[in-house]
C-alpha cells in the first residue's frame with residue numbers, strides 16, 4: 272500500500288476534437304492532497320519512517336508542505352512546516368488541516384528554510400520539495416500506471432518548477448523502456464528556470480520569480496532535471512501567466528476540476544499546441560493539480576496578469 276493512489280487516465284474528448292490529436296490526461300489533481308507531490312513525498316516519508324525517523328520537517332508553503340503534512344498524518348508521525356510570511360492563509364490552513372504544526376518565520380523562503388534546517392534533529396527527516404532521488408522514484412509511478420494501462424504516448428507534456436516532476440517522469444519513461452518519448456517541459460514566463468538553463472547550456476539561476484504560478488517558482492532547477500534536459504528528448508516551452516490562468520478556467524469548464532496556474536501552464540500547451548507538439552498523434556498531459564489557488568484568486572490574477 273502506498274500513500275498515493277492510482278489516478279484516472281482519461282482521454283479529453285474536447286481537447287482531442289479541438290486539436291485533431293488524442294489528448295490523454297493523467298489526473299494527478301485527484302491525489303488525496305490534490306497534487307502529484309504525494310507520489311514522491313509519500314515514498315520518501317515511508318522510507319524515513321522505516322528508518323526510524325520520528326518527525327518530518329518541511330519548508331514548503333505549497334503543495335509539497337501539504338503532502339508532507341498528509342503523509343505524516345497517515346503514518347502517525349508529527350510534521351513541522353516552516354513557512355515565510357508570504358504564504359497565504361489558505362495554504363497555512365490546508366497544512367494545519369492535516370494536523371501539522373505551522374511556524375511562520377521570515378519574509379523570504381530562504382529564512383524559513385534556514386530555520387527549518389536548524390530544527391532538524393537526529394530523529395527527524397527533512398523533506399525537500401523537489402531535489403531527492405526518492406521523490407523522483409515515487410513520481411515515476413505516474414508513468415508506470417500509464418504503461419500498465421497500455422497507452423504509450425508519442426509525447427508527454429509536463430510542468431516544471433524545481434524539476435522534481437520532470438526527473439520523475441524521465442525516470443518513469445526510462446524504466447518502462449520509453450526513453451525515446453519526447454517530453455515538452457512547460458514553464459511560465461517569470462519562472463522559466465529550466466528554459467534559462469537550456470538556453471545557456473549550463474545550470475543557471477534566474478534572478479527573480481515574477482509569475483503567479485508560485486509552484487513553478489524555483490530560481491534554479493535541480494541537477495537531475497538539467498541532466499535529463501541534456502540527455503533525453505526534452506523540448507522547453509514557455510507560456511504567459513494569462514495563458515496558464517485561462518487554461519485553468521477552461522479546464523474547470525471542460526473537466527470540472529480546478530488546478531493551480533502551475534498545472535495550467537502544462538494545460539495551456541495542450542489548449543494551444545505549438546507546431547512541434549502538433550506533430551504527435553497521442554499526447555499525454557500530466558495534470559499535476561495543486562490546491563493553493565482558489566477560483567476567486569485565479570480570476571483576480573487574470574485581471575492584472577500579462
Ligand SMILES: *Cc1c(COP(=O)(O)O)cnc(C)c1O
Pocket residue numbers: 306308333334335400401430431432433434435436437486487489531533534559560561562
Ligand atoms: C510542485 C509543483 C509543480 C512543479 O514540480 P517540480 O517538481 O518542482 O518541478 C507543478 N505543479 C504543481 C501543482 C506543483 O505542486
